Amino acid sequence: MTHRDLLNVANEFGSPVYVYDAEKIQSQYQRLTAAFSKVKQLQINYAVKALSNISVLKFLHQQGAGMDTVSIQEVRLALEAGVPAEMIIYTPNGVSLKEIEKAAELGVQINIDNLSILEQFGTKHPHVPVCIRINPHVMAGGNHNISVGHIDSKFGISIHQLPHVQRIVENTEMKVNGIHMHTGSDILDIDVFLHASEILFEAARHFDALEFIDFGSGFKVPYHEGDIETNIEEFGARLTERFNEFCQEVGRPLTLAFEPGKFLVSEAGKFLVQVNVVKQTTSTIFAQVDSGFNHLIRPMLYGSQHQIENISNPKGRERFYSVVGYICETDTFANNRRIAEIREGDILAFSNAGAYAFTMASNYNSRFRPPEVLWHGGKAHLIRKRETFEDLTRNQIVASLS
Ligand SMILES: *Cc1c(COP(=O)(O)O)cnc(C)c1O
Numbered sequence: 001m002t003h004r005d006l007l008n009v010a011n012e013f014g015s016p017v018y019v020y021d022a023e024k025i026q027s028q029y030q031r032l033t034a035a036f037s038k039v040k041q042l043q044i045n046y047a048v049k050a051l052s053n054i055s056v057l058k059f060l061h062q063q064g065a066g067m068d069t070v071s072i073q074e075v076r077l078a079l080e081a082g083v084p085a086e087m088i089i090y091t092p093n094g095v096s097l098k099e100i101e102k103a104a105e106l107g108v109q110i111n112i113d114n115l116s117i118l119e120q121f122g123t124k125h126p127h128v129p130v131c132i133r134i135n136p137h138v139m140a141g142g143n144h145n146i147s148v149g150h151i152d153s154k155f156g157i158s159i160h161q162l163p164h165v166q167r168i169v170e171n172t173e174m175k176v177n178g179i180h181m182h183t184g185s186d187i188l189d190i191d192v193f194l195h196a197s198e199i200l201f202e203a204a205r206h207f208d209a210l211e212f213i214d215f216g217s218g219f220k221v222p223y224h225e226g227d228i229e230t231n232i233e234e235f236g237a238r239l240t241e242r243f244n245e246f247c248q249e250v251g252r253p254l255t256l257a258f259e260p261g262k263f264l265v266s267e268a269g270k271f272l273v274q275v276n277v278v279k280q281t282t283s284t285i286f287a288q289v290d291s292g293f294n295h296l297i298r299p300m301l302y303g304s305q306h307q308i309e310n311i312s313n314p315k316g317r318e319r320f321y322s323v324v325g326y327i328c329e330t331d332t333f334a335n336n337r338r339i340a341e342i343r344e345g346d347i348l349a350f351s352n353a354g355a356y357a358f359t360m361a362s363n364y365n366s367r368f369r370p371p372e373v374l375w376h377g378g379k380a381h382l383i384r385k386r387e388t389f390e391d392l393t394r395n396q397i398v399a400s401l402s
Contacts, residue, residue, distance in 0.1 A: 001375055003311040003349075006272060009380050010347045013371050015274040016291040017386075018358050020051070022059055022376040024268035025354075029063045032219075032263065035236025039243060041255040045089050047217060048074040050261030050355035051269070055374050055383040057081035060264065068259035072099050075108055089214070089259070091133065091180065093155055097121060104128050111180055111214075113156050115164055122172030131178030131214065134159055134203055138183055138196035156181065159199055166206055176207040182216025182259070187230045190238060193218070197239065201246050204254075212255035215239070219263035223352050224307045230263075262355040269354025271296055271370075272311075275346045276326060284322045287342045289333075292325025294364040296350060296357050299333050307351040308334055316341035323348065327365045358384075366392055 001021050009019050029044065036042050045068040046060045052074060057067060058081045066087030067078035072095075078088045085107035092099065093113055097120050104110050104125060112118045113133035121130065135156030157165060169176055181200050187193045197215065204210055222229045243256050273289040280286075298304040308323055310316060318338045325331035333350070342348070361369045368387035373380050 001270070003309075003314055005375065005380075006270060006311055006349055007347060009373050009375070010272045010274070012380065013373055013382060014386065015272050015347065016289075016295055016370040017272050017373060018353055018370055019270045019272060019373045019375055019380075020053075020056060020265065020354055021268045021270075022374055025056070025059060025265055026063055028264050028267070029060065029065065031232060032236075032258070032260065033064070035232045036240055036256065038240045039256045040247075040253055041212075043087075043212065043255050043257040045087075045214075045257060045259040046264055047259050047261030048078060049359060051265045051357075052077055052359050053372050053374075053383050054081045055381070056265065057083065059374070059376070061087075065264075068261075069108070071095070072102050075103050075106060079106065089131065089257075091182070091259070101125070109178065111178070115157060115161060115168065118157070118165065119168045119172070122168055122174035126172050126174045129175040129177035129209070129211075131180050131212070132157060132165060132176055133180045133182070134162075134200060136181055136183065136196045136199040138192060138199065159203060162203055162206065169207070175209045177209055177211045178214055178257075179204050179207065179210065179212075180214035180216065180257075183218055187218040187235065188220055188228060190231070190235050193235070194238060194242065197242065201242075204246075205250065210250075210252075210254060212257050213243070214257035214259065217258060217260045217263070219260050221262055221266045221352065223305050232263075265354035266352045266356075267354065269352065269357060271306075271350040271353035271357055273348050273350070275342055275344055275348060278342055278344055284336065285319065285342075287321045287323045287339075287348070288326055289323065289348060290326055291370075292327035292331040292365070292367070293329070294325075294327055294331075294367050295361045295370055296333065296353065297360045297362075298356055300331060301360075304352075306333065306353065308337060308339055309349045309351070310340040310342055310346050311349045312346035313340050313343065327367070329364075363387075363392060368392075 045066040047068045061083045067083050069075045069090050088108040090103040090108045091111040111131040133156045136159050220230045273291045275287050277288040293300045321339050323334040371386040372384040374383045
């Protein structure tokens with residue numbers, strides 16, 4: 001998308017607004033499948049929680065993706081998007097047995113991540129095949145907030161508890177058709193990831209009914225120029241070789257599954273905001289925009305750096321700005337950032353706003369959640385309207401207090 005396209009979107013739908021470039025989503029999907037083209041059975045399940053708009057799910061499904069879901073509501077969104085139940089995997093953490101049973105009834109692949117539920121579910125429903133989420137206790141890079149494979153993580157069943165898993169499987173006669181790990185958000189060191197994979201392969205040998213191995217996600221995408229990212233091609237080549245070898249060893253073709261969120265949609269998204277006020281202080285220049293961490297929480301929550309471009313004045317002289325929001329709380333998007341000269345009324349574009357942007361948005365300060373636009377075939381398609389005041393009051397019941 002060009003600056004002109006983005007400005008037209010801001011013009012047509014107002015600001016703030018999220019814009020997703022379908023072509024970029026498609027090229028990321030193709031890049032991933034190309035990296036694993038030598039795997040006979042590959043299954044890419046898009047992690048719905050990254051960006052759960054039904055039109056986006058539909059588009060990804062058209063590309064061939066299944067869906068990875070973490071709540072019964074996400075399962076329903078995926079079904080709503082026309083994804084067949086057998087292409088949906090449900091990978092919750094800490095949810096009730098009841099919710100898992102509901103998902104099983106809908107026919108989606110169940111992934112269980114604790115022994116208690118495994119035993120209860122296996123006892124009641126021995127005929128429903130389940131996948132087991134293993135914690136290999138390997139930290140595949142990233143910072144502590146977003147790594148979930150380490151020893152004190154709440155995710156998965158510890159690899160050291162495998163004997164107990166096997167006992168439950170034997171006692172209940174349940175069928176384990178898949179084994180899964182999701183070690184953390186950033187795969188930077190391929191050796192570390194392959195080491196975790198070996199642990200998974202070893203565990204996989206214990207299950208005769210195994211049909212797939214799910215390696216989760218953790219593909220790191222660049223957030224700014226020169227940022228580190230997962231070398232997908234090298235990663236694909238090396239894991240493919242090892243995976244195919246493993247299938248030979250066990251004498252059976254297995255499916256290799258992944259569940260990327262960020263990799264598929266992060267870079268496709270731009271978040272457009274308008275500058276309300278340029279405020280000089282004794283220490284910096286603040287550019288205050290018509291948004292805040294209510295719409296893009298990642299900088300405040302994870303310290304992530306989203307690139308910011310002044311698309312209204314891209315050729316302007318560069319100056320240093322602190323870009324902040326308009327909510328009544330510290331909501332810094334960027335500190336001391338070099339940006340083309342910002343004037344009040346300019347439109348700024350935040351990069352990497354496809355993943356965990358809208359889905360983590362809230363109504364804090366009683367602001368509306370912005371609209372979402374899908375840019376497809378050279379045209380802007382509104383795929384979610386801006387909220388209105390009625391959305392804020394819809395479920396409120398005004399108590400009669402007299
Ligand atoms: C969040 C999540 C993903 C997606 O992670 P990304 O970093 O967005 O690729 C995949 N699998 C599970 C189980 C998750 O919870």
